[in-house]
Amino acid sequence: xxxxxxxxxxxxxxxxxxxxxAQSPDTIVIRGFGNIVTFNPHMTTDGxxxxxxxxxxxxxxxxxxxxxxxxxxxxxxxxxxxxxTYTFSIDPDxxxxxxxxxxxxDMVYSINAIKSDVDTVLEQNVALIDSVNKIDNKTYxxxxxxxxxxxxxxxxxxxxLPAHKLAADFSDFETSSLWTNPDISGGSYILEEWxxxxxxxxxxxxxxxxxxxxxxxxxxxxxxxxxxAVQGIQSGDxxxxxxxxxxxxxxxxxxNLQYQSFSAxxxxxxxxxxxxxxxxxxxxxxxxxxxxxxxHPIFSDPAVRxxxxxxxxxxxxxxxxxxxxxxxxxxGPVTPVLTWAYNSSISRPAYDxxxxxxxxxxAGWVDSNGDGVREKDGVPLAFTISYxxxxxxxxxxxxxxxxxxxxxxxxxxxELVEWANYIDQIYFGQAYDATPMSNSGGTQTPDPNDFMxxxxxxxxxxGSGNNLASYVNPEVDALIDQARSLPGCDPAARAxxxxxxxxxxQDDVAYNWTYVPNIFHVANNRVGNFNPGPAxxxxxxxxxxxxxxxx
Amino acid sequence: MGKFVFRRVLQAIPTFFGITAIAFIxxxxxxxxxxxxxxxxxxxxxxxxxxxERSLGLDQPPIIQYVYWLVGNxxxxxxxxxxxxxxxxxxxxxxxRGDLGQSIRFKQPxxxxxxxxxxxxxxxALVSLVFxxxxxxxxxxxxxxxxxxxxxxxxxxxSVIGNAIPPFWLGLVLIIIFSVQLGVLPMGGMRDIASRGxxxxxxxxxxxxxxxxxxxxxxxxxxxxxxRTEILEVLAQDYVRTAYAKGLTNRTVWLHxxxxxxxxxxxTYVGVSVGTLLSGSVIIEQVFDWPGxxxxxxxxxxxxxxxxxxxxxxxxxxMFIIGILFSDFLYALxxxxxxxx
Numbered sequence: 081x082x083x084x085x086x087x088x089x090x091x092x093x094x095x096x097x098x099x100x101x102a103q104s105p106d107t108i109v110i111r112g113f114g115n116i117v118t119f120n121p122h123m124t125t126d127g128x129x130x131x132x133x134x135x136x137x138x139x140x141x142x143x144x145x146x147x148x149x150x151x152x153x154x155x156x157x158x159x160x161x162x163x164x165t166y167t168f169s170i171d172p173d174x175x176x177x178x179x180x181x182x183x184x185x186d187m188v189y190s191i192n193a194i195k196s197d198v199d200t201v202l203e204q205n206v207a208l209i210d211s212v213n214k215i216d217n218k219t220y221x222x223x224x225x226x227x228x229x230x231x232x233x234x235x236x237x238x239x240x241l242p243a244h245k246l247a248a249d250f251s252d253f254e255t256s257s258l259w260t261n262p263d264i265s266g267g268s269y270i271l272e273e274w275x276x277x278x279x280x281x282x283x284x285x286x287x288x289x290x291x292x293x294x295x296x297x298x299x300x301x302x303x304x305x306x307x308x309a310v311q312g313i314q315s316g317d318x319x320x321x322x323x324x325x326x327x328x329x330x331x332x333x334x335x336n337l338q339y340q341s342f343s344a345x346x347x348x349x350x351x352x353x354x355x356x357x358x359x360x361x362x363x364x365x366x367x368x369x370x371x372x373x374x375x376h377p378i379f380s381d382p383a384v385r386x387x388x389x390x391x392x393x394x395x396x397x398x399x400x401x402x403x404x405x406x407x408x409x410x411x412g413p414v415t416p417v418l419t420w421a422y423n424s425s426i427s428r429p430a431y432d433x434x435x436x437x438x439x440x441x442x443a444g445w446v447d448s449n450g451d452g453v454r455e456k457d458g459v460p461l462a463f464t465i466s467y468x469x470x471x472x473x474x475x476x477x478x479x480x481x482x483x484x485x486x487x488x489x490x491x492x493x494x495e496l497v498e499w500a501n502y503i504d505q506i507y508f509g510q511a512y513d514a515t516p517m518s519n520s521g522g523t524q525t526p527d528p529n530d531f532m533x534x535x536x537x538x539x540x541x542x543g544s545g546n547n548l549a550s551y552v553n554p555e556v557d558a559l560i561d562q563a564r565s566l567p568g569c570d571p572a573a574r575a576x577x578x579x580x581x582x583x584x585x586q587d588d589v590a591y592n593w594t595y596v597p598n599i600f601h602v603a604n605n606r607v608g609n610f611n612p613g614p615a616x617x618x619x620x621x622x623x624x625x626x627x628x629x630x631x
Numbered sequence: 632m633g634k635f636v637f638r639r640v641l642q643a644i645p646t647f648f649g650i651t652a653i654a655f656i657x658x659x660x661x662x663x664x665x666x667x668x669x670x671x672x673x674x675x676x677x678x679x680x681x682x683x684e685r686s687l688g689l690d691q692p693p694i695i696q697y698v699y700w701l702v703g704n705x706x707x708x709x710x711x712x713x714x715x716x717x718x719x720x721x722x723x724x725x726x727x728r729g730d731l732g733q734s735i736r737f738k739q740p741x742x743x744x745x746x747x748x749x750x751x752x753x754x755x756a757l758v759s760l761v762f763x764x765x766x767x768x769x770x771x772x773x774x775x776x777x778x779x780x781x782x783x784x785x786x787x788x789x790s791v792i793g794n795a796i797p798p799f800w801l802g803l804v805l806i807i808i809f810s811v812q813l814g815v816l817p818m819g820g821m822r823d824i825a826s827r828g829x830x831x832x833x834x835x836x837x838x839x840x841x842x843x844x845x846x847x848x849x850x851x852x853x854x855x856x857x858x859r860t861e862i863l864e865v866l867a868q869d870y871v872r873t874a875y876a877k878g879l880t881n882r883t884v885w886l887h888x889x890x891x892x893x894x895x896x897x898x899t900y901v902g903v904s905v906g907t908l909l910s911g912s913v914i915i916e917q918v919f920d921w922p923g924x925x926x927x928x929x930x931x932x933x934x935x936x937x938x939x940x941x942x943x944x945x946x947x948x949x950m951f952i953i954g955i956l957f958s959d960f961l962y963a964l965x966x967x968x969x970x971x972x
Contacts, residue, residue: 118737275824278822305918308803311811
């Protein structure tokens with residue numbers, strides 16, 4: 081017993097002096113969402129990597145936190161009268177951390193790397209770029225092959241890269257040590273250490289083009305588990321992160337926290353497959369001719385799709401996922417964050433199970449044998465919702481839909497599909513009846529065009545397309561093209577077109593557009609100048625973190 | 632003894648390749664496609680996807696993929712453009728030449744990714760193993776000595792709790808108590824990455840306390856019951872009765888006769904425990920953000936990162952075989968009858 085007491089005393093002696101978990105006064109700790117894949121901005125789309133490389137390699141301009149519009153930052157720009165040439169002027173004093181000026185060569189290199197044979201994730205961003213030309217050291221122009229109103233959205237993802245540190249022929253574009261141990265920065269912070277699966281530690285870049293960050297050190301600390309992150313923000317181990325509503329509600333003690341919530345820049349939906357899942361086909365053949373797809377046995381009937389929307393109470397999903405602040409019901413493929421393009425005068429069909437039942441009766445779907453399931457011409461009103469549980473709202477949507485649709489005569493089976501299998505078989509494979517899913521656009525400066533792939537028939541490609549419902553409407557296709565290539569790109573005129581797309585896709589029940597979740601940006605009270613906005617698309621804070629302070 | 636060791640090592644070689652072959656078959660048979668995950672965001676056109684498949688060798692039949700993984704593909708030309716004629720030489724050397732390939736997701740050598748994380752896993756797992764066996768044996772001996780007393784019952788309760796509590800749940804509860812409420816221990820990680828100092832023993836100790844406790848709890852529970860049962864069984868043997876009859880003291884009988892023989896099966900179980908360290912660390916590493924192999928393996932499986940999964944299988948198989956060999960050697964060392972057989 082005496083020995084035990086001695087051991088205990090020794091252990092306590094080691095632990096107790098360190099028992100007060102002190103927050104460092106000069107270091108902000110931000111939740112890292114996982115291990116980063118690479119520091120190369122062109123090679124990955126994972127969020128954890130974005131958190132790291134966006135501190136090192138600057139975007140050409142900023143995204144306004146509240147409007148989501150592109151605003152001058154490292155560059156400002158002018159647009160030619162024909163709308164085909166964008167000329168960018170770089171901050172004359174901007175330099176990399178090794179003292180080399182940030183020049184047009186850096187952006188010319190960056191864009192040309194994507195246009196080369198190198199395999200990058202930004203190929204679609206340069207699809208309409210005809211050429212990028214250096215005018216002088218601090219000026220370059222981007223020439224388009226056709227008018228593209230979403231070009232600034234696409235360009236916002238293409239970051240300046242230090243051309244003087246990379247081979248001009250792109251031979252080391254994938255293999256350079258710059259992507260595992262970047263020793264240079266043109267952003268707000270400079271990397272000090274990257275510990276795989278632990279995080280990254282940065283120090284402030286005194287030569288940052290927008291001014292030296294006010295917080296000397298920044299740490300992205302990997303906290304992979306959501307439940308642990310909820311504890312971390314309460315304990316003060318983390319100074320900043322964001323949560324969706326269901327997780328935010330789990331924070332028991334908010335006394336040392338400041339937070340704001342905004343609609344997320346995404347659209348959630350329950351996809352009904354318009355085509356036969358037993359025979360998935362693309363909308364066009366290899367020669368580009370339209371393909372007559374075999375219709376889905378029940379969802380090809382507009383009355384069934386509409387009834388399935390009317391019998392589904394989205395408010396139940398929202399309240400389950402975050403109470404009154406869980407999110408906003410959605411209409412059409414434009415996210416409400418893009419206020420200028422979102423038609424708020426359209427509303428979802430009201431929750432009306434009786435109306436849904438009547439609609440089905442009228443369309444000939446009746447329960448003739450009294451088993452509780454309707455049928456028509458021998459086809460039962462039965463389908464399977466295939467879902468992944470990678471996000472909580474997928475599962476909640478599936479469960480609520482099953483419960484409520486069965487009440488009006490559907491027979492709904494649920495099928496949980498592991499994520500990799502889901503992407504392969506369901507999302508790209510189109511081998512499903514119905515599935516809950518979401519789309520978050522994909523670029524830093526958002527544009528409604530980012531979301532149009534959901535309803536563009538040219539994206540109905542088995543194996544690689546985003547139009548997983550096989551929704552084909554030539555009128556919508558034409559409107560999408562019109563809104564993207566409108567001469568002058570007048571926002572009001574474009575908005576009118578997106579209003580029409582919203583209305584048509586809502587009337588067609590292209591998808592059961594469900595809701596937009598709220599995102600809660602949460603910071604410790606010691607963080608000053610914390611001013612989040614709806615356009616902080618998950619990691620938008622990286623553009624503004626240099627303005628934050630620690631109190 | 633030398634022949635015995637040699638024979639067992641030889642037997643381990645086909646076991647190793649059998650494990651890799653079975654793992655490979657299971658992996659490629661599982662639904663899901665690494666290319667689909669890579670091209671999910673952003674989406675790519677069909678031509679780009681096909682090119683990616685060919686360059687990664689995923690267009691080949693599973694048996695060819697396994698052969699390439701084993702012996703490399705630097706002796707064949709790869710048809711990247713799909714015109715039916717190979718134009719680019721393969722770059723993989725294969726497992727037999729020490730090349731575990733390149734991770735599809737990280738685009739880095741698998742060996743490098745594994746070597747970065749193995750020390751963390753070993754640090755956590757070995758300390759937990761020592762702690763678990765140390766406490767477990769101690770409690771087991773106590774339970775046997777105080778057989779059918781309140782001490783025995785208390786240890787039984789501890790053992791049941793240790794077996795019943797899910798490590799994931801216990802980890803979260805301990806984080807809430809010691810990190811959030813009391814603020815005396817870090818909520819995770821292997822060290823404080825914000826700290827710019829070098830290695831700090833006290834800090835390492837604090838970071839290890841909770842994960843080691845949770846990791847070792849199940850071992851404590853199992854070993855304590857195992858030791859108790861073995862000791863009680865040995866105490867009923869004739870040679871123990873003989874020892875008492877010779878007039879030996881309780882202490883001598885317990886330590887030199889009962890405990891020594893009772894611990895032989897326990898010692899052999901240590902080898903099995905070493906072999907399962909990797910799988911045991913997965914959940915603990917996830918909860919406590921421990922930067923080890925476990926998280927790497929889980930993410931590799933979810934991402935269908937075939938080379939990384941196979942690299943992890945190799946490490947797991949080697950650890951398991953070493954563990955089993957260690958058990959065999961230890962058993963042979965402790966019980967000469969095994970060697971004679």
